[in-house]
Structures are given as C-alpha cells and as structure tokens.
Amino acid sequence: MDTRAYDILAEYLPDFPRRHAGRIVTDTTDFMSIDYGDVIFLDGIHYLVTKNLSERRFGLEDPKYWVKRCKELETGIQRIIKLEFYESFEVSIGKLNSTCYRSPRKESRILAMTEGDKRFMQGRTVMDEMGNCVRILDIIYGTELDIVLDRLTMSHEEYFNTVFPDYFAQFIGAVRAIEHLHHNHEQHGDIRRDHLLIESSTRDWRWIDFDYTFGLRENPFALDLFGLGSILLLLVGQREITAQQLAVVKNSPVGSPAITKEDMALAMPYRLANIQKKYPYIPDALNNICMHFSAKNSVFYSSVAEFVSALVTCFNELPVFKAARGRYPEV
Amino acid sequence: MNIYNILVAFDSSKPSFEAVEYTARMIRSIPDVLVTLLFIERLPDKDLFETEALWRTECLDLTTEYKRTLNKAHELFARNEIHENSVNQEYIVSCSSPFEGAKVCATGESIAKDIITIQKEGNHGTIVIGRRGISKEEEFLFGSVSVDLLRQCTGCALWIVNSAEQ
Structure with a gap:
C-alpha cells in the first residue's frame, strides 16, 4: 500500500x-x-x-x-x-488517594453494550x-453541563423555579443510565459535570468517556454514586457553592444561618452540601437527598438504584416539579 | 441455626489475622465447635492490564499469596490447641479467574453479600470479621465490608474484631 x-x-x-x-x-x-x-x-x-x-x-x-x-x-x-493507550495514575478525592486506570477494552465493551442507547455517546x-x-x-454536538449552568444569568430563585425542574427530570434520566450500567456489572468510572453533555439539537443529556476504571474495593460502584452526588449539588445550587463564597455571605448584613463543617460535602470540605442554608426555599425532601453527600451523613446510599428512587419520589411529590411532571411523564 | 458453627471471613490482611486469633482464643475451651475459615478470592480486572499475560502473572502471584496466608491463618487454630477436625477451609474462586473454572464462584461485586450467602448455605450461626477502621470518606468512596455486613446481616450473630492498629 x-x-x-x-x-x-x-x-x-x-x-x-x-x-x-x-x-x-x-x-x-x-x-x-x-x-x-x-x-x-x-x-x-x-x-x-x-x-x-x-x-x-x-x-x-x-x-x-x-x-x-x-x-x-x-x-x-x-x-x-x-x-489504544493504557496508563495508571493516582487521583486525589479530598484527602484520599486512589489508583485510576485507563482501559480501552472497558470503553469498547460499554460502547457495544450501549449501542443505540442515546443516553451514552455512540x-x-x-x-x-x-x-x-x-x-x-x-461526535456529540453539545455543551458540558457545567458550562450550560454557568451561562445562566438569572437569580438562583428564578433558576430554581423555571429551569431547574426540567434539568432535574433530565438528571433523573442520566442517573438511570448509570443504573443501567451498574445493572450490567459495568461502571462509568469518571462521572464529572463535563462528562455529561447536553446535545444542542435534541436537548438530550448524554454521558461520554467510559475508559476510566479503578482497582478492587468493597463497593465498585460507589465512586460513580459520589460523582452523581456532586452533579446533584451543582444542579440544585445552580453552580458550585464554595466555602469562600459562604464567607462573603456571612459578612453581608443579611447573613444565612451559621454554616458548620457538617454542612459541607463529604470528601470535598470546600463545597456546600446543605444548600438550604444558602437558599432557604429549597424543599426539605430535596435538601435531604443533598445531605446524603454531606459530612454530617453516616448512612450512605448503597446503590444508584436507591439514589434514583429518592430522586423520583421528590420529583413526583414536590410542588416545584408540578409543571415538569407533565412535560416528563416518563420520569 | 448453630451458633457454634462459626464462619471467619479472612482476606490476608492484618485485621483478618487478628480476627482469626481472636476467634481461636474465644473458642478454645468450647467443645464441639466448628470453624470455617472463608477466603473469597478477588482478582484484579483484566481491563487494567495491557496484555493477558501481564494479567495472568498478577493473578498467579496473588492467588499464591492468598493460599499461603490462608494456610498460615489455619495454623493459628492449631497453635491455640483447637483440633484439626474442628476447622475447615473454604476458598471461593473468583468468577473471573483465568485458572480455575468452579461451580461456585465470587463475582467480586460485594464481599459482604458473598459472605452472607455462604453463611446461609452453611447454616453458620456466627460470622467473624476483622475491621481496620476507616474514615467516613473512605467508607463512602470505597465501601466497607464490615459496615455492609452490619447493615445486611440479620440472620446470625456478627463479631466485628477491631484491629489493634486503630
């Protein structure tokens, strides 16, 4: 040739x-x-x-x-x-380190398994x-979730009542997609806000990049659950709410209730998990799900199935989702 | 359920040796006790290795080490004057093992669930497990066999032996 x-x-x-x-x-x-x-x-x-x-x-x-x-x-x-590229490297999650591996074979397997399923890259x-x-x-022509959120210029209260209910419904679909992987003994391995794309033409939420994997552990799916929890906190808060931003709020004339270490996210002590403390109109049921990812919590979701069940209950019961329930009957 | 039919979960770690030692000392004056020393094999995923040969080498090294430490744990019972007939070994092969095709194998998705399955099948009235003590963050991100057992084990007594290193 x-x-x-x-x-x-x-x-x-x-x-x-x-x-x-x-x-x-x-x-x-x-x-x-x-x-x-x-x-x-x-x-x-x-x-x-x-x-x-x-x-x-x-x-x-x-x-x-x-x-x-x-x-x-x-x-x-x-x-x-x-x-094809294999590598292993240490990743830090808060104070913890873990060895992460890049595996082309794993990604190939997931591509084959999810063929035709538009919740995943094809x-x-x-x-x-x-x-x-x-x-x-x-190629998925779309925008990463964090960028989409970052571009919103409205107040949190307006976001929460207008944009968020639809995003929450789409998020439940994305979480179910991960549940589907786990059900088939696979893990995404690198759940991050920029690995969830909102496709421009369809507005579908689609997962990308499946080539990360981790070594032995009691719960091989826990890191995926952790990633989903981080995205939930981002969605509910509209953006990441950091300890630094909270310090500014604290010094303002109208301060929020005192924020303690237990209000912050587990393994990420710089991020607020108790979002209701910054935005008091967040309903208890939704905030309770966020609190499962806080330093205060001691009983964790044991599976993504358990997490999705809590999200769906919220979606079906809270008044803020009333209109979205009509638009997303599949949830 | 026979409380004197004891299942000791062993994984080669220091806390699991301590759990074996603790059990041996607890039961040495009890007649008609039966102990099963359980090892659930976990092998690294083939996905992590560039070639099949590298993966097989790693698996061989690990299984050799697992079996060596299991025998060492078994000896602890003899050293505590527990009759040889009172101690069994059960080595559950990993379903992904490149070496052994077994009728019963462990998927590796949850050691706690595997232990409970063996407990039920063997009519064990007591499970013993060592605990190294991990932070809340580690439990959340990586999982914990002893915590999962505590949540899920309802049909028998559970002894959790804290490691002296904690």
Missing part, C-alpha cells in the same frame, strides 16, 4: 494543501507521531487527522495525544478516534493491523 496520503486526499479532498498531506497509518501504536494531515486507515475506511484533542482542566488545555479529531474521507463525517471498536483497540466515536 502507498504509505503517503497525497493520492487519497486528492481524491476525496482536492482542496487539502498538498504540503500538509502526511502518511497513511495502519499501525496506531505510536500515537504520538500521528498528527495533522495523516490518514488513519481502519476497517476499509480512511480517517484524516485534523487535530489532537485536549481536555479542559482548571482552565488549562491538557492535550490527549491518543484522541484525534478526524474526518471520515468516504462520507465527510467528523469523528473522534481514540487510540461508537464502534475496530482493531488496527497490530491488534490495537481503536474506538471510532460519533
């Missing part, structure tokens, strides 16, 4: 600058060397690499060289291609000529 990409690019993309045409790549082992202008040839299809993707963390761009944005030459469709796995596990993903 011709190892230069000139001819194939000339055929499908005649305007592509010839000087940028790279190689045709069939062995993706050395993913660092695959760059703009290279064409990855997998399972009879050509994918032009247009860029390496990055992850947004703490305002910084963290390049992920094993994740390429590509154009499928035969169809013109944009794809994300994740190349894609397929192919093996390159060296047997590397390559995932070819459909």
Whole structure:
C-alpha cells in the first residue's frame, strides 16, 4: 500500500494543501507521531487527522495525544478516534488517594453494550493491523453541563423555579443510565459535570468517556454514586457553592444561618452540601437527598438504584416539579 | 441455626489475622465447635492490564499469596490447641479467574453479600470479621465490608474484631 496520503486526499479532498498531506497509518501504536494531515486507515475506511484533542482542566488545555479529531474521507463525517493507550495514575478525592486506570477494552465493551442507547455517546471498536483497540466515536454536538449552568444569568430563585425542574427530570434520566450500567456489572468510572453533555439539537443529556476504571474495593460502584452526588449539588445550587463564597455571605448584613463543617460535602470540605442554608426555599425532601453527600451523613446510599428512587419520589411529590411532571411523564 | 458453627471471613490482611486469633482464643475451651475459615478470592480486572499475560502473572502471584496466608491463618487454630477436625477451609474462586473454572464462584461485586450467602448455605450461626477502621470518606468512596455486613446481616450473630492498629 502507498504509505503517503497525497493520492487519497486528492481524491476525496482536492482542496487539502498538498504540503500538509502526511502518511497513511495502519499501525496506531505510536500515537504520538500521528498528527495533522495523516490518514488513519481502519476497517476499509480512511480517517484524516485534523487535530489532537485536549481536555479542559482548571482552565488549562491538557492535550490527549491518543484522541484525534478526524474526518471520515468516504462520507465527510467528523469523528473522534481514540487510540489504544493504557496508563495508571493516582487521583486525589479530598484527602484520599486512589489508583485510576485507563482501559480501552472497558470503553469498547460499554460502547457495544450501549449501542443505540442515546443516553451514552455512540461508537464502534475496530482493531488496527497490530491488534490495537481503536474506538471510532460519533461526535456529540453539545455543551458540558457545567458550562450550560454557568451561562445562566438569572437569580438562583428564578433558576430554581423555571429551569431547574426540567434539568432535574433530565438528571433523573442520566442517573438511570448509570443504573443501567451498574445493572450490567459495568461502571462509568469518571462521572464529572463535563462528562455529561447536553446535545444542542435534541436537548438530550448524554454521558461520554467510559475508559476510566479503578482497582478492587468493597463497593465498585460507589465512586460513580459520589460523582452523581456532586452533579446533584451543582444542579440544585445552580453552580458550585464554595466555602469562600459562604464567607462573603456571612459578612453581608443579611447573613444565612451559621454554616458548620457538617454542612459541607463529604470528601470535598470546600463545597456546600446543605444548600438550604444558602437558599432557604429549597424543599426539605430535596435538601435531604443533598445531605446524603454531606459530612454530617453516616448512612450512605448503597446503590444508584436507591439514589434514583429518592430522586423520583421528590420529583413526583414536590410542588416545584408540578409543571415538569407533565412535560416528563416518563420520569 | 448453630451458633457454634462459626464462619471467619479472612482476606490476608492484618485485621483478618487478628480476627482469626481472636476467634481461636474465644473458642478454645468450647467443645464441639466448628470453624470455617472463608477466603473469597478477588482478582484484579483484566481491563487494567495491557496484555493477558501481564494479567495472568498478577493473578498467579496473588492467588499464591492468598493460599499461603490462608494456610498460615489455619495454623493459628492449631497453635491455640483447637483440633484439626474442628476447622475447615473454604476458598471461593473468583468468577473471573483465568485458572480455575468452579461451580461456585465470587463475582467480586460485594464481599459482604458473598459472605452472607455462604453463611446461609452453611447454616453458620456466627460470622467473624476483622475491621481496620476507616474514615467516613473512605467508607463512602470505597465501601466497607464490615459496615455492609452490619447493615445486611440479620440472620446470625456478627463479631466485628477491631484491629489493634486503630
């Protein structure tokens, strides 16, 4: 096979600058060397690499060289291609450390299991000529949940009574999606606010990135539950309510009731879990669910099924969700 | 349910050795007692390893170590003058083991549930488990076998032996 990409690019993309045409790549082992202008040839299809993707963390761009944005030459469709990369690293959750692993095989398995289920990103796995596990993903055109929330300029009270009920209903759907994984003995592994996308065209909430996994523990699903709890606190509070923000409130003329360490989130002592203390109109039943993720709590949800059951009870009973119940009868 | 039919959960950790030692000292003057030393094998997920060979090597190292420590725990009973016929070993293979196909295997999703299943099947009146003492955060994020047993075990007595290291 011709190892230069000139001819194939000339055929499908005649305007592509010839000087940028790279190689045709069939062995993706050395993913660092695959760059703009290279064409990855997998399972009879050509994918032009247009860029390496990055992850947004703490305002910084963290390049992920094993994740390429590509154009499928035969169809013109944009794809994300994740190349095989195994790594392990320590993650800190509050004061605790745990070893996290990146596993392409795990992500492939979940992609196959959730095929056609739009609550999850979609894609397929192919093996390159060296047997590397390559995932070819459909791009979700949408926005991360935290960015959507951040763009809202209204007051919390207005948010809580207008936007939040629909978001809460969508969140229940997203939590049920995770319950579905657990029911099938899989875990998401990296539940974060920016791994839940709101698709622009459908407004569906969709989970992305399933390649993280953790070592042995008594409850293999607890970290997913922890991630869901963190997203709930974000949703109820409209944004993250930090100890620093609370200090400002405390010094203002109209202070909120005294906030103690027990009001903060378990394992994240800088975040408020007792959101009712900042926004007193939060109903008790909803705040009680938030308090399950607080430092005060000593009885935790034992499963996502138990968590979703509490959310659904709230949705069905609280007046704030009355109109949303009509719009989301499936909840 | 026979309270003298005791199930001791063992996992090679220091607290589980302490639970074995505690049990041995508790029962040495009781006649007709029967102890089952239970080990539920847990192996790392294949997903964590780049190749099958690396995973198998890790599993082999772990299972060898598990069986060595289980025998060591068994010896603690003999050292406490408990008759050999009074102590059984039960080693439950992991369902994901690359080495052994067993009719009964542990999925690894909840050790506490596996222990309770064995307790019911074996008509054990007492479960013994060691506890190393973990923070609320650790319990929340990683789970705790002893806490789960405390919540779920309703059909028998439960002895939780605190580790001296706490």
